[in-house]
Amino acid sequence: MSPDPTDRQRLVRLLHEMPKAELHIHIEGSLEPELMFELAAKNGVALPYPDVEALRAAYAFHDLQSFLDIYYAGASVLLTADDFEAMTFAYFERAAADRVMHAEIFFDPQTHTARGVPLDTVFEGLTRACARAERSFGITSGLILCFLRHLSEEEAFSTLEQALPWRHQLLGVGLDSGERGNPPEKFARVFAKARALGLHLVAHAGEEGPAEYVRSALDVLHAERIDHGVRSIDDPELVQRLAREGIALTVCPLSNLKLRVFDRLSEHNLAVLLRQGVKVTVNSDDPAYFGGYITQNFVETFEALPQLGVDDAYMLARNSFEASFVSPERRRQMIERLDAAFAEAA
Ligand SMILES: Nc1ncnc2[nH]cnc12
Numbered sequence: 001m002s003p004d005p006t007d008r009q010r011l012v013r014l015l016h017e018m019p020k021a022e023l024h025i026h027i028e029g030s031l032e033p034e035l036m037f038e039l040a041a042k043n044g045v046a047l048p049y050p051d052v053e054a055l056r057a058a059y060a061f062h063d064l065q066s067f068l069d070i071y072y073a074g075a076s077v078l079l080t081a082d083d084f085e086a087m088t089f090a091y092f093e094r095a096a097a098d099r100v101m102h103a104e105i106f107f108d109p110q111t112h113t114a115r116g117v118p119l120d121t122v123f124e125g126l127t128r129a130c131a132r133a134e135r136s137f138g139i140t141s142g143l144i145l146c147f148l149r150h151l152s153e154e155e156a157f158s159t160l161e162q163a164l165p166w167r168h169q170l171l172g173v174g175l176d177s178g179e180r181g182n183p184p185e186k187f188a189r190v191f192a193k194a195r196a197l198g199l200h201l202v203a204h205a206g207e208e209g210p211a212e213y214v215r216s217a218l219d220v221l222h223a224e225r226i227d228h229g230v231r232s233i234d235d236p237e238l239v240q241r242l243a244r245e246g247i248a249l250t251v252c253p254l255s256n257l258k259l260r261v262f263d264r265l266s267e268h269n270l271a272v273l274l275r276q277g278v279k280v281t282v283n284s285d286d287p288a289y290f291g292g293y294i295t296q297n298f299v300e301t302f303e304a305l306p307q308l309g310v311d312d313a314y315m316l317a318r319n320s321f322e323a324s325f326v327s328p329e330r331r332r333q334m335i336e337r338l339d340a341a342f343a344e345a346a
């Protein structure tokens with residue numbers, strides 16, 4: 001029997017109000033068009049669109065690469081530590097409204113150093129915003145430095161080297177950008193170095209690329225979490241392994257829809273993976289480009305997949321805490337808050 005509208009409304013409220021962690025957010029993908037134009041004017045950077053409306057109208061993507069072209073161009077307005085701080089703090093304000101208690105934030109240093117922006121500037125702005133978010137909202141966070149996989153491993157090594165003075169501010173490293181033709185194996189040695197430094201390891205895999213890339217991310221890179229990973233579904237044995245080993249997937253439904261990984265949200269395999277015991281989490285990826293922050297991802301996904309209910313909401317939020325790289329004490333605290341929110345809603 002389908003739930004009456006009142007139950008559904010209650011579920012939407014719960015999706016909004018439940019405490020959650022965000023584990024897949026590219027901070028450059030949180031740069032809203034309004035701030036982009038403001039920074040462009042301040043910094044004298046020309047954008048190839050006359051105004052916010054024209055820019056938003058260009059956000060019609062047909063695959064990952066068509067998005068990445070616009071996304072890297074958008075990041076060109078970021079020049080100073082204040083710019084990075086403003087962008088990152090704006091993300092935290094939205095995260096706080098979405099009841100995010102903890103965020104593990106990806107950033108793409110090579111997008112900035114290639115334009116002559118020093119890595120110190122990037123770290124300074126991001127770390128200032130993270131400290132302010134903890135003071136202002138009690139949100140804890142960590143930074144994950146992503147290597148751009150369309151560039152060489154040598155360039156990734158150089159980026160890691162440059163980041164060493166900031167080692168204490170880094171939670172881990174990740175791998176993003178164009179997946180097809182850039183398999184995890186290309187970055188085996190630089191991930192081994194990051195591992196030896198004691199950094200956490202994650203990697204985008206199985207977004208557009210094959211399930212085989214998920215296997216390589218696990219076996220060759222030793223990734224602890226897989227970003228996206230939805231194409232794992234093509235390999236039933238891999239899905240069983242993900243479930244058995246408790247490897248989390250940081251799934252981003254609205255991103256998958258906008259980049260045409262799935263034609264319709266109702267065709268998304270999130271519920272199937274969850275039912276098969278995979279530690280699925282819900283995240284926003286690049287919310288300024290894909291039409292919604294984390295709660296919007298939850299709400300639209302639950303609307304499109306009516307088989308998802310209150311127990312799944314709890315499981316997805318709990319998974320986000322369990323899959324996060326926090327201390328056992330912080331994890332316990334966040335799960336307690338989650339339990340309290342569900343007890344109150346019952
Ligand atoms: N969805 C995505 N996949 C790969 N690289 C990205 N960089 C920003 N968003 C990304």
Ligand SMILES: [Zn+2]
Nearest residue numbers: 026204227285
């Ligand atoms: Zn991503």
